[in-house]
Amino acid sequence: MKRAMRPAENGKLLFKQVYDYVISRIERQEWKAHHKLPSIRLLAQELRVHRLTVYRAYQMLKQNGKVYVKEKSGYYVCPSDPEQTLPEYGEHSENRPIAASGFLKNDLSEIHQVPVIYQFSQALIDPNLLPNLFLSEYVKKVFDSYPKLLGTYSTVQGDEELRDVLTRYMVRQLRVQLTASEMLITTGGQQAIDLLSRIFIRPMDAILVERPTYSAALDIFRQQGARLLPVDIYPDGYDLENLELLMKQYKPRLFYMNPTFHNPTGYTVPSAQRKQLVELAERYRCLIIEDDAFHDMYFDKPPPMPLFAYDTEGWVVYLRSFSKYIAPGLRICSVIGRRFVIEPLITAKSLADNGTPCVNQKIFLHYFGSERLQQHLEKLRIALQVRRDIMEQELTAAGWSWVTPQGGLNLWLKLPDSISLEKFFVESIRQSVSFVPGVICDPLREMHSWIRLSYSFVNEALLREGTRRLVDIAKRYK
Numbered sequence: 001m002k003r004a005m006r007p008a009e010n011g012k013l014l015f016k017q018v019y020d021y022v023i024s025r026i027e028r029q030e031w032k033a034h035h036k037l038p039s040i041r042l043l044a045q046e047l048r049v050h051r052l053t054v055y056r057a058y059q060m061l062k063q064n065g066k067v068y069v070k071e072k073s074g075y076y077v078c079p080s081d082p083e084q085t086l087p088e089y090g091e092h093s094e095n096r097p098i099a100a101s102g103f104l105k106n107d108l109s110e111i112h113q114v115p116v117i118y119q120f121s122q123a124l125i126d127p128n129l130l131p132n133l134f135l136s137e138y139v140k141k142v143f144d145s146y147p148k149l150l151g152t153y154s155t156v157q158g159d160e161e162l163r164d165v166l167t168r169y170m171v172r173q174l175r176v177q178l179t180a181s182e183m184l185i186t187t188g189g190q191q192a193i194d195l196l197s198r199i200f201i202r203p204m205d206a207i208l209v210e211r212p213t214y215s216a217a218l219d220i221f222r223q224q225g226a227r228l229l230p231v232d233i234y235p236d237g238y239d240l241e242n243l244e245l246l247m248k249q250y251k252p253r254l255f256y257m258n259p260t261f262h263n264p265t266g267y268t269v270p271s272a273q274r275k276q277l278v279e280l281a282e283r284y285r286c287l288i289i290e291d292d293a294f295h296d297m298y299f300d301k302p303p304p305m306p307l308f309a310y311d312t313e314g315w316v317v318y319l320r321s322f323s324k325y326i327a328p329g330l331r332i333c334s335v336i337g338r339r340f341v342i343e344p345l346i347t348a349k350s351l352a353d354n355g356t357p358c359v360n361q362k363i364f365l366h367y368f369g370s371e372r373l374q375q376h377l378e379k380l381r382i383a384l385q386v387r388r389d390i391m392e393q394e395l396t397a398a399g400w401s402w403v404t405p406q407g408g409l410n411l412w413l414k415l416p417d418s419i420s421l422e423k424f425f426v427e428s429i430r431q432s433v434s435f436v437p438g439v440i441c442d443p444l445r446e447m448h449s450w451i452r453l454s455y456s457f458v459n460e461a462l463l464r465e466g467t468r469r470l471v472d473i474a475k476r477y478k
C-alpha cells in the first residue's frame with residue numbers, strides 16, 4: 001500500500017488555536033456581548049505565545065464579526081447573531097432554563113445517529129461476531145450465583161472480585177507490580193477520559209493530543225476548556241524531538257494518547273519509543289493517559305508492551321476498555337494508576353454515578369474468566385482481518401492512499417485534494433453510506449481530505465457493496 005502523507009507541521013496555525021480558544025470562551029458565555037477581551041500582551045503571556053499570534057487571532061475574530069474594536073480601548077465581544085447561535089441558551093430566553101455550558105458537542109455521536117445501510121462510521125464490532133447466545137446463558141448463571149445482585153450497589157471503585165481478577169491478568173500480561181486498590185472500574189473508556197479530564201484539566205490548561213485522534217476525547221477536552229497542542233502521529237510513531245520542545249515550552253498537564261492500533265489511523269507507536277515517552281513524561285511532569293482500547297484486536301502478532309509497563313514513577317495512567325470486543329453492552333473499562341491518580345478518580349466517579357452497575361460487572365467477570373473468551377478472541381481476529389482485506393481490495397480502484405493497519409477496526413485514508421469532502425459526505429449519506437470525516441478527528445480541524453472507514457461493523461457482503469458504492473460516489477466528485 002502507498003504511504004499516507006504526513007499531516008501539516010505542528011504549531012503552523014497557532015493563531016487559529018488562540019482564535020478557537022476565544023470562540024470557546026464566548027460560546028461558553030464566560031465572555032458575553034460587549035465584554036472586553038484581555039489585552040494582546042496579557043493573553044500572549046497567559047497562553048505563552050507570541051503577541052503577534054494573539055494579534056492575528058484577534059484580527060481574524062474581527063474579520064469574522066466575532067469581536068469589534070473600540071479606538072484606544074481594545075477588543076470587545078460582538079452581540080451574537082440571534083439566528084445563528086444557540087438561541088435556547090441565550091440570556092433573553094426568559095422562560096427556559098439557562099445551561100451553564102452552551103458548548104456541549106459530540107461530533108461523532110451526531111454522525112452515528114444517521115441511519116444508513118452501509119455503516120462505516122461506527123468503530124464497533126458487528127454484533128453477529130459476538131457470542132450473544134453464550135452470554136445470555138451466562139446471565140442466568142450469574143443471577144443464580146448472586147441472587148441479591150439487583151438489590152445491591154457496587155462499591156464506587158468497582159466490584160472487588162472483578163478488580164482482583166483483572167489485576168492478576170494485568171500483572172501477568174504487563175509484568176508490572178499492581179494491587180487491586182490501584183484499579184478503578186469505569187463505565188467504558190469514554191467515562192474514564194471524562195473523569196480524568198475533570199480532575200486534571202482547568203480552563204486554559206495546555207494539553208497534548210495526537211493529531212488526528214479519537215474525536216469524542218477532543219470534544220471532552222474542549223468542553224473542559226483545554227488548550228489543545230497537537231502531536232502528529234505517523235506510521236512510525238511521534239517526532240520525539242518536537243514533542244520534547246512542546247513539553248519544554250508549554251508545560252502541558254497531560255498527553256492523551258492511543259498508541260496501539262490508534263483510532264483513527266490504526267498506527268502503532270513502536271516499542272523503541274515507548275520507554276523514551278515515559279522518560280519525557282517524568283522529566284517534564286506531564287501525565288500520560290494511555291488509552292488502550294484495541295490492545296487485543298491484533299492480526300498477525302500482539303502489539304508492543306503498553307507504556308504503562310515502563311512506568312515506575314506513576315506518570316502513566318492506563319485505560320483498558322473491554323467494550324469494543326467483549327461485550328459493548330456491558331461497558332466495562334479498567335483504569336490503572338498509582339494512588340495519587342486513582343484516589344481523586346474514585347471521588348470523581350462517586351460524583352458521576354457512585355459506581356458502575358453491579359450486574360454488568362458480575363456478568364463481565366464470569367465471561368472474562370471463561371475459556372470461551374479466548375476462543376472468541378481468536379475467531380474475532382480472523383474475521384476482522386478478512387473484513388479489512390475485503391475493504392482494501394475494493395478500495396484499490398479508488399487511488400486513495402493509506403497504511404494497512406495491523407490491528408484495530410479502521411482504515412485511515414487520504415483522498416485526492418480535488419474531492420470536495422463536504423459534498424462527498426452529504427452524497428454518501430444520501431446513498432446510505434456513512435464514514436467519519438477526518439476533520440473531526442483533527443484538533444486543528446484542518447484534515448479536510450482524510451476519512452476514517454470502519455470495516456468492523458457490517459457483514460462481508462455489505463462491506464463489499466458499500467465500499468464499491470463509496471468509490472463510485474467519489475469518482476463523481478473529482
Ligand SMILES: Cc1ncc(COP(=O)(O)O)c(C=O)c1O
Nearest residue numbers: 188189190214258263293321323
Ligand atoms: C480510542 C478510544 N477510546 C475510548 C473509546 C470509548 O470506549 P468505550 O466504548 O469503552 O466507552 C473509543 C470508542 O470508540 C475509542 O476509540
